[in-house]
Amino acid sequence: MPFQDEFYKSAFSVDNVIFGFDGDNLKVLLIRRKHDPFAGYWALPGDIVEQDQDLDKGALKVLEQLTGIQNVYLEQVHTFGKVDRHPRGRVITVAYYSLINIDDVNIRPSSFADKVEWKEIRSIETLAYDHYEIMDTCLKRLRRNVKYRPIGFELLPKKFTLTELQKLYESILEKDLDKRNFRKKILSMNILQVHSELQQGVAHRPAKFYSFDAFKYEEAKENGFNFEL
Amino acid sequence: MPFQDEFYKSAFSVDNVIFGFDGDNLKVLLIRRKHDPFAGYWALPGDIVEQDQDLDKGALKVLEQLTGIQNVYLEQVHTFGKVDRHPRGRVITVAYYSLINIDDVNIRPSSFADKVEWKEIRSIETLAYDHYEIMDTCLKRLRRNVKYRPIGFELLPKKFTLTELQKLYESILEKDLDKRNFRKKILSMNILQVHSELQQGVAHRPAKFYSFDAFKYEEAKENGFNFEL
DNA sequence: GCAAAAGTGTTTTCATTACACCCATGT
DNA sequence: ACATGGGTGTAATGAAAACACTTTTGC
Numbered sequence A, B: 001m002p003f004q005d006e007f008y009k010s011a012f013s014v015d016n017v018i019f020g021f022d023g024d025n026l027k028v029l030l031i032r033r034k035h036d037p038f039a040g041y042w043a044l045p046g047d048i049v050e051q052d053q054d055l056d057k058g059a060l061k062v063l064e065q066l067t068g069i070q071n072v073y074l075e076q077v078h079t080f081g082k083v084d085r086h087p088r089g090r091v092i093t094v095a096y097y098s099l100i101n102i103d104d105v106n107i108r109p110s111s112f113a114d115k116v117e118w119k120e121i122r123s124i125e126t127l128a129y130d131h132y133e134i135m136d137t138c139l140k141r142l143r144r145n146v147k148y149r150p151i152g153f154e155l156l157p158k159k160f161t162l163t164e165l166q167k168l169y170e171s172i173l174e175k176d177l178d179k180r181n182f183r184k185k186i187l188s189m190n191i192l193q194v195h196s197e198l199q200q201g202v203a204h205r206p207a208k209f210y211s212f213d214a215f216k217y218e219e220a221k222e223n224g225f226n227f228e229l
Numbered sequence C: 001g002c003a004a005a006a007g008t009g010t011t012t013t014c015a016t017t018a019c020a021c022c023c024a025t026g027t
Numbered sequence D: 001a002c003a004t005g006g007g008t009g010t011a012a013t014g015a016a017a018a019c020a021c022t023t024t025t026g027c
Helices: A055-067 A131-148 A162-173 A179-188 A214-222 B055-067 B131-148 B162-173 B179-188 B214-222
Strands: A011-021 A026-033 A046-048 A073-080 A091-099 A113-120 A192-198 A208-212 B011-021 B026-033 B046-048 B073-080 B091-099 B113-120 B192-198 B208-212
Touching: A011 A055, A011 A131, A026 A055, A046 A055, A055 A073, A055 A091, A073 A131, A073 B073, A091 A131, A131 A162, A162 A179, A162 A208, B011 B055, B011 B131, B026 B055, B046 B055, B055 B073, B055 B091, B073 B131, B091 B131, B131 B162, B162 B179, B162 B208
Parallel strands: A011 A091, B011 B091
Antiparallel strands: A011 A026, A011 A046, A026 A113, A073 A091, A192 A208, B011 B026, B011 B046, B026 B113, B073 B091, B192 B208
């Protein structure tokens, strides 16, 4: 397999579908492009990957520059490489999604973005490049994975109520779940820690707070347990 | 997002984990490298992707050049992009797996391969580059997908017996399945066509032949059915 | 005292598992 | 006649689904 210079003339980028949850709806963080191509269009945050930068690092950097967040759940999903997907040459892009707690975000200005906003998924119709397809692929992947891995928690504050957790699942999976069955199942997994602290100032019976317990989860997994919702 | 020449200096390749099944064991098609780097090592078949070539096309071409097969089940799995994964510069590789009927293969000579062979998965210990990791990732993906999608059939001849199908699943999933339960389940899905033709020349009661019926499968799917094994 | 969400068990239904014998063929 | 794998049904078990009322708080 020869390696002449002629082979080294592609660019590659990462695009990151950043999911957040505001308590009611699943959202995606989008930027509005300042410059051509696709000036004025909404797009996924992404960037060219440097020569000496690992792919995952590239995706994390995009996220950190935009939101200031570190230590994020990140997952590679698919690589999009159609010949004509980018008007400025051959650019292959590796798509990731990340899950963050929406309250942790402090959006920062960016040189090539006009605006940065959380958009409700159902409201998104077109995006720059092939970004709509990328978002859709990542959304489908999230829907699958959230049923088999305990990743939903990443979208919530450290402490949350069971109703918040249920609403999260309902909005990702786009279907209603039965309250009793949901609680029974999630609690029987034994991966949540319950806190004595209660909700404050709500005009109804206050809910208990829970948090995801990674240690319990590892323990459960070792005993041949499978997260499945 | 600027696009100067300096961005266009990466190469990318596809690597293809080609699975086959010989009736007893799951196998992978490997090549032995003739040249450095990794001369003498076994490796996954792969190639640099041309500037004007779609990724999937690149993966199919690798397969076709090696085996003469077209119309193959192919699935993108993951993209490997560690900075130092390739000794000759920054080469990002997109990994695919394909499923083929081992009997259809006529192995063709290749300029950079010494030898091409079907290797039993469990016998493989090291491979060139990061190919072992790539193979392992693809194998795990196959194991998951084969339970949720009717893709196992791609590894068998058009007509097969239920015992052959069961053995296939057993060797992919690496566990024994109960004969009666397996048959009950697969037949209840109503996605197989039964043929009147019987096995010939076997020293036991001859088995019926079946084939996968894509039309029945589509019909079943529309009625809200899910392949799951 | 009323509105609003939290919290809690039981029954029914369905899918999965475990399990053993007769059948058709070649030698 | 015997060795070999093909083919078949039922009972027990466990998971998922359906379903309604009481509790605690703020106003």
